[in-house]
Amino acid sequence: MLRWFCRKHEVIVYSREGCHLCHEAVEVLARHGLAARQIDIDSQPDLRQRFHEWVPVVVIDGVERFRGRIDEVLLRRLLRSDR
Numbered sequence: 001m002l003r004w005f006c007r008k009h010e011v012i013v014y015s016r017e018g019c020h021l022c023h024e025a026v027e028v029l030a031r032h033g034l035a036a037r038q039i040d041i042d043s044q045p046d047l048r049q050r051f052h053e054w055v056p057v058v059v060i061d062g063v064e065r066f067r068g069r070i071d072e073v074l075l076r077r078l079l080r081s082d083r
Helices: 020-031 045-051 072-078
Strands: 011-015 036-040 055-062 063-067
Touching: 011 020, 020 036, 020 072, 063 072
Parallel strands: 011 036
Antiparallel strands: 011 055, 055 063
8 A cells, every 4th residue: 555644643543442433443544554542532531521422533643634434535635735
């Protein structure tokens, strides 16, 4: 797979235990060369309240980009625009 980035991105995935979409999001990000730091929203009451049932939430370089499934076309565009 082609890597569409020229710098290292800070990627956070807000997730919860047993979330199949969260697992899928991390796999999609990895396919695009992005290593994600996962944060379990259930470990912090403020995060659980903030994201509740919206996981996974993907934040790239401080900007919330995806909730639920990752749109890979949009992800590629985001990464290409960073070159």
